[in-house]
Amino acid sequence: MTNGHISALQCLRRPNPVEMTSCRTYRQRPKCAWSGTNDVLTRAYSSRSLSRGAIVQHPAGPWRPFMRTNRLSFRGDKRGMTALPPPFVPLHISTDAFPVDRRLTMWREVYGRTIAKFDIEPINDMPFRAGVTLRSFPGLGVASGHRSDARYRMTRELAANSSDNLIFAVVTNGVGIISQRDREATIGAGEALLMSATEPSISTLHSGGRFITLSVPRDAISIMVVEPNSMLVHPIPRQNEALRLLTGYLGILNEVDKLSAPELQRTVVTHIHDLLASALGATQNTVLLAEERGIRSARMRAIMFDIVDNLEKRELSITNVALRFSVTPRYIQKLFESDGTTFTEYVLERRLLEANRLLSDSRLAKRSISDVAFKVGFGDLSYFTRAFRRRFGMTPSDVKEQARRESDG
CATH class of the missing domain: 1.10.10.60 (Homeodomain-like)
Known part of the structure; x- marks a missing residue:
């Protein structure tokens, strides 16, 4: 292995989740909330779909995967360094980077199966487009983006492999229809609802849908909200003051390239947990x-x-x-x-x-x-x-x- 190349599969085979920081250096990575895994961004980058010419845009520049001796590797920048994004730096994924005739297939594999744990079914014949920005903190995952009209189906099989997180979905544009636990709810722009990541569900977004989604460990919310399960798939109206504050706070966070200071990261997570709990109906x-x-x-x-x-x-x-x-x-x-x-x-x-x-x-x-x-x-x-x-x-x-x-x- 040369200084300019590193095998992502070697990283994935290590006994503990790690982050690749250079061609020779490995560093333990704090636990994050997306899908309850520490290496979800590593797995996203190492998806086979990405080996077929896709470019994932990242603030540090494009990453161009290629195959070498049947192992998925990543070429670094001009200095010969190879790295995945540092912790807490946004990761941007867009179908604009995929071949037009394979956008849906690659989005299903990279975002649907690897990161978000959904099967994806378009609901019309319009060209499929989607984009998402992912941020991962200890105890919190944040996704924001847009997508063509489609159903995102969490099957029983996929739910069985998910971590015990609660998903808080906010529609910022368009209309969302969510089904879970034999309940169905429709939410419009500025409205939100709570879902369980460990149970089957169907989430449909149409009419120019844009969204913000939070993934939070159930324990973190159940401490502050009595029986959050009773609130699943119950719409939270746009008039909810805490929801408006939370949406505004997330909008500001979306404009920040990175949060490197641990104390600042903890403050952000605490504030979001507090606002989420208040929107759901926090205890006194x-x-x-x-x-x-x-x-x-x-x-x-x-x-x-x-x-x-x-x-x-x-x-x-x-x-x-x-x-x-x-x-x-x-x-x-x-x-x-x-x-x-x-x-x-x-x-x-x-x-x-x-x-x-x-x-x-x-x-x-x-x-x-x-x-x-x-x-x-x-x-x-x-x-x-x-x-x-x-x-x-x-x-x-x-x-x-x-x-x-x-x-x-």
Whole structure:
């Protein structure tokens, strides 16, 4: 291998996701949100479609893939360096770079199958065109672009391979029709709705459609919004103030070439999470976090994340959490009291919600109820069953059976 060439397949075969930074240097890449993978941009670049002459435009200039000894490689710039885009730098993909007679085929493979996990079906005979700009941050993926009239179908097979993310779709021009969970909703310019990345869906955009899509780990939103699953495929009107702020914020972000400072990246992700939660209907404490962003509210947010990260541990207690954050148990209790709840109630609620999510997932049908209970931190199966029934009005067995029937149907 020469200094001017590097095999993308070698990168993909490494045991951990990596980013190619030069012909000799590899660097660990932070986890990003698109499709729940760390190497989705690497896989996008290494798609076989790109080996057939396509040019993906990037702020640093065009990348011209070519085949060499049956391995997909990338030629670098005039200095002989080869690299994929650095983290958090926008990636632009457009059908304008593809041969006219193969635009749809290549878009299906590069964007549909590799990045967004959709099958793509045009709904008219007009020439197909599409373009998207992708930005990936730790805990957040942002896509914005345009496309010809088409259905983007998330099949059950594709959904099964997706990460547990929530998708927030905003239509900025045209009309969108989204179907999921036997619900169908139509949204126009300035409106939005929430979808699940792990369930089949059909998204149709027509009439000069333009869009902004956010991909966010479910845990990041469920901390701030009670039962986000209940909000799936429910339109959010353009009059929603938080949605207008979020759309404006994303418009500004779309004009930024890169965000290199880690602190700035974290700030951007936090602001977008806050605005998204507010648009969906955030809890009282989340609104407080978004408004104040002081030490006290930031610590509360961190404690909530810590609880979710440690739900499976039966020794999870206010004392252990207080030790991790170097505060007193009473201090933590006062934080939760300001939100009208207690530490114990919050832990129980999060465990029950997670158990309900696992039991409702038909892909996990072979997992027993006791396994689910222990997985989310319950040590007493009888107590778990009683608490679950009080919370959801159904037994764990009822929920599991309902998920099985819906899957068979």
